[in-house]
Amino acid sequence: MLAVNELSKSYDQEAMSLKDISMEIEKGEITVIIGPSGAGKTTLLRSLNQLIKDDQGEILIDGLDVRTLNRSKMRQMRRKIGMVFQNYNLIEPLTVLENVLHGTLGGKPTLLGILSIYSDKEQQEALALIKEMGLEEFAFKQCKDLSGGQKQRVGIARALMKHPQIILCDEPVASLDPKSATLVMDILRSLAIEKKMTIVVTLHQVELAKEYADHIIGLRAGSVVFDGPSSALDVAAIRTIYD
């Protein structure tokens, strides 16, 4: 589904850079990237949809190298990828429904997007997704009145409106309390199992990673130091990542 070959990216400072990263991500699995802060988790995740341009290497999605795509191909590729952020990146004064509908804007003609004209089908779908996230009573409330966990579920619903095949989550639960964090991770798990979506998550909680991941990648100072199923992540492996 998604393969990375010898990817490198350097910054002025050592932190957050990547060195010769290679990994494979399978369809329908939750892959969790863990590592100390500054290890390059976010850099790696954001290179996957080229939000950060890497220096060299190869990123293959369905066998296509995303680094060589032209603008329109890149836009097509990005439409297959949904993204979820630590700080949600919602438009706070708008309602939950409006924020979820923003997920459809990518494939819309500009004028319809400006005038926020959405078809009945899109609105039905957005409402169904909001219900699926357990937020139906908040559909017409402004996002700024929601709790962090609720905002993150709106963020997931917005990502799902694009019908993505891949969802990239950048520290999705870092700002949430443990209960909301579990709820959000449960939703991601059900997306992987029921909708066969490929999910890549960066986390800094090892326990959550072990509990939810099918596949764990441990980063340390920009290099992969662990790559295997979550059952293989033992104390020794954790030590090589964090100590």
Added chain:
Amino acid sequence: MEQRAVIESQVRVRAKKKRRLNRRKLTINSVLTVLGILTIYTLATIVPAHFKVIEAVNEFMGNLKIMFLSPNVGNDTFSKLLSALGQSIYLAGLTTIAGAFGGFVMALLSANNLAPRWLSQIMKSLMASIRAIPTILWVLIYSVSLGLGADAAVIGLTFHSVAYLAKVFANSIEELPQDTIEALKVGGIGILPIIAQAVIPTVKSRLLSWTFIRFEINFANAVVVGAAAGAGGIGYQLYMASSFYFDFHEVGMIIYLILAFTFGLELVSRRLRAKFIEA
């Protein structure tokens, strides 16, 4: 031994700092003293020989009494003064609305989370240099090509309003996190839908508040411009009453009218500022 050396060096540094502070204090004090002496000397010598201070103050107080204690409409009718006030309000309103549209476009081009860096910097310095020249000067500059009158006033006031609103609008827009905009861009959303769907809903109330505040400024400008550039309105009436007819009763009436209107504006804009801008 070593500790003692450290302490000694700290003491030395502190003494040095103190000396520097003393020197600064001395400089400031001596400059202030010299300026104070110059001011007193100039004030004492500026008054002409035949000028009688006490008489002049008395006369001034008398004029103030005529103005503020017995205002009336003088040569004009009350409705004429009201319509003149209305003209000034129109002038302020027109230039503010035009300025808001222009300012919004300029703000989009100069907000550093929307426009590329080079464009944002060019626009910001361009707007800053327009703002650096006072509104009234822009009106006079345009009156060179358009002649004194309403046209020059409208264009001059609008011009400065655009530059002013471009700055405050851009500041408001820049409070929208770059990350949020990036999040929408990654979804393949073009810049125009992002402006319509993300930027405007987020900053709408702040932009409206700033526009109102600019309306308040423009009303004051409209009064001045009415007198200085012959653009008509209440400022022109004030100019005629004070410098042409010497009718201080009417001057008083006009000032009360202006005061009443600006007082109302001030009340509203203070509330808007507290609610939307400083919140």
